[in-house]
Amino acid sequence: MPVKNRFAELHDDITAWRRDIHQNPEILFETHRTSALVAEKLREFGCDEVVEGIGRTGVVGVIKGTVTASRKVIGLRADMDALPIQEQTGLDYASKSDGAMHACGHDGHTAMLLGAAKYLSETRNFDGTAVVIFQPAEEGGGGGKEMCDDGIIERWDIQEVYGMHNWPGMPVGTFAIRPGVFFAATDTFDIILEGLGGHAAKPHETIDTTVMASHLVLALQTIASRNADPVDQIVVSVTSFETSSKAYNVIPQTVHMKGTVRTMSTKMRAMAEQRVKAVCEGTTATFGGSAVITYHAGYPAMVNHSEQTKFAADVARSVSGACDEAALVMGGEDFAYFLEERPGAYILVGNGDTAMVHHPMYNFDDSAIPAGCSWWSEIIEQRMPSKR
16 A cells, blocks of 8 residues: 555645644643644544643544454654754744744654544544544653653553654655664763862962863763773763853853763663763862762663564555665654553654754655655554454
8 A cells, every 4th residue: 555645635734734833833841832733633633532731732632443343542643842943944934933943843743643633534444543642842851751641551541652753864755664772862961060260370279170171071982982882872972061250361160061871771871870970070089179960861762662663664665665774863752651651663754855853954845744644544554454
């Protein structure tokens, strides 16, 4: 079954939904307009149940098949939130909100799942129940965890769950997936270095926090190069370095450093936290200073389940003719929380030659819509085939 003809007919409508959402981006849990639009559309489509306010501003739609004898329930999830980025595309439907932009394609994900929901509500050619999940706050807010903590899985007895993300650099409408660990765990840290400030002309009378911090940036890189098995994946990045002084002739009393750690295994994740703290304490002690380290556990690694990954790949092949094996991604994805609750899989759909996600020139390619909608719809129809 290739791309469904119905999505060619709906393409203009789905594109209009997507561009409207793009023009009105909302960050984290503040997806009030987007959530209301989604709920309105789901009711208009004739979903059997529409519930708002799951995971604060999440929306859930329930679509029952022509028969439900199988008692199977499958969840399909799309994220709705934007990023705090100033758009630079110059598009006629560019963001109207200063400092906010759909720079990751969640507008496309939402529109494609709405398209699939409309089709499934029209046809209902499956034996079971489809639950369409529209999630806020994927970009650092943990909206997936909030929805799971709100009981979404148990409330609708979801047995499997599937997600999708567009991916620049892949041909439009093609797919890629991998079993097992796919996206990284995303931890962060704050480090406050304390020294002894003073006049820059008398460094011998100070404990220089800038020198201490400079050594620490380099020392933290030894976690990947000397503590981690070379075949394991880990990234340690210092991303911010701010001193308490703005003057040219003052050695600052304190330095505040921020950064992130990305890992693919529980063992590596625990080791990295231990080493970040030990390296900070040892390096600062060498210079006579001290450090206060706050380590923040972020999203867990996202792990695709083998059976569902094979099924998702087979569905992708039925839609586009091929499904490649995806590379590991050191970015994070809070769909991980859903996959900790239930078996499922997460797939990438090609977004063509555009800027990478999280870039101010990024744009979702609307020509990917039919493939994405078809994949979601086929997940339901092939996993819960109707006997009629």
